[in-house]
Amino acid sequence: YSQPSSAKQWHLGMFEIGKPLGKGKFGHVYLAKERVTGFVCALKVLHKDELVSGKVEKLVRREIEIQSHLAHPNILRLFGHFHDQKRVFLILEFAGKGELYKHLRREQRFPEWKASQYIAQMVAALKYLHKKHVMHRDIKPENILVGIHGEIKISDFGWSVHAPNNRRKTMCGTLDYLPPEMIVGQGTYSEKIDLWSLGVLTYEFLCGEAPFEDTQTMTHRRIARGDYKVPSYVSAEAKDLIQRLLVLDPEKRISLVEIEQHPWILKHCKAGSGGRERAPATKVR
Numbered sequence: 075y076s077q078p079s080s081a082k083q084w085h086l087g088m089f090e091i092g093k094p095l096g097k098g099k100f101g102h103v104y105l106a107k108e109r110v111t112g113f114v115c116a117l118k119v120l121h122k123d124e125l126v127s128g129k130v131e132k133l134v135r136r137e138i139e140i141q142s143h144l145a146h147p148n149i150l151r152l153f154g155h156f157h158d159q160k161r162v163f164l165i166l167e168f169a170g171k172g173e174l175y176k177h178l179r180r181e182q183r184f185p186e187w188k189a190s191q192y193i194a195q196m197v198a199a200l201k202y203l204h205k206k207h208v209m210h211r212d213i214k215p216e217n218i219l220v221g222i223h224g225e226i227k228i229s230d231f232g233w234s235v236h237a238p239n240n241r242r243k244t245m246c247g248t249l250d251y252l253p254p255e256m257i258v259g260q261g262t263y264s265e266k267i268d269l270w271s272l273g274v275l276t277y278e279f280l281c282g283e284a285p286f287e288d289t290q291t292m293t294h295r296r297i298a299r300g301d302y303k304v305p306s307y308v309s310a311e312a313k314d315l316i317q318r319l320l321v322l323d324p325e326k327r328i329s330l331v332e333i334e335q336h337p338w339i340l341k342h343c344k345a346g347s348g349g350r351e352r353a354p355a356t357k358v359r
């Protein structure tokens with residue numbers, strides 16, 4: 075009899091390992107095929123001694139705990155995990171068109187219709203996450219993958235936590251996406267930090283660089299002051315949405331539901347498929 079997939083006891087012998095797909099923060103990712111079903115996935119291999127030395131085993135446990143309970147078309151699935159003496163293996167959904175930031179760098183910047191559809195998909199994923207009181211906390215192009223149909227998938231939940239939270243985020247990688255409430259004040263924050271990051275992401279999709287990109291010190295200062303400029307080639311509607319997301323006071327940022335009704339999103343949403351034309355939302359107080 076075949077065990078229900080979630081209770082499946084996975085082991086390495088069940089997979090035929092293919093080409094390396096890339097290097098994550100703490101391990102390599104390989105294309106893999108489950109021998110019995112032929113199911114193609116991405117196998118993320120983490121070395122236990124590196125996790126211990128990097129004090130990240132808690133982050134990995136949390137990534138597994140959170141991501142394995144999520145099922146949404148714009149969130150990369152974690153189907154299961156297993157480990158052997160030396161390594162931990164994450165069985166992840168394979169995103170057929172790879173890493174979004176590579177597409178962004180290659181195209182320099184996205185046309186408004188593409189950026190708008192990507193942001194609409196991010197909003198759908200964040201609505202799903204926030205409903206489960208999960209905030210991602212590390213939204214940036216490097217953590218977004220592209221599926222075979224061009225849909226985007228948030229990945230790398232290593233930094234996600236259950237809201238609210240005031241754990242200092244030991245900085246590794248870019249400061250560009252850090253919200254002001256994590257720079258000034260005592261650093262308590264809520265899911266609203268994902269709204270700030272969405273504003274930074276929208277800007278970067280349309281302009282090819284982040285709004286506060288500068289030297290480390292200047293980036294900190296410019297974020298704390300909300301000091302950025304939107305280039306003139308950005309449409310008025312797109313600029314309006316960016317301005318409603320990059321608001322210093324977390325409580326004053328536009329909500330996910332309001333973003334769905336924003337002119338810049340409605341103007342480009344795909345009729346018929348995923349982005350179904352929405353009946354005017356009745357405001358539920």
Ligand SMILES: CC(=O)N[C@H]1CCN(c2c(Cl)cnc3[nH]c(-c4cn(C)nc4C)nc23)C1
Pocket residue numbers: 095096097098099103116118166167168169170171172173216219229230
């Ligand atoms: C932080 C991190 O894990 N980054 C990457 C490494 C590969 N990985 C993938 C993960 Cl985790 C899932 N699916 C992927 N698909 C690809 C990919 C597809 N093409 C055509 N090219 C690539 C590359 N990569 C992945 C995530």
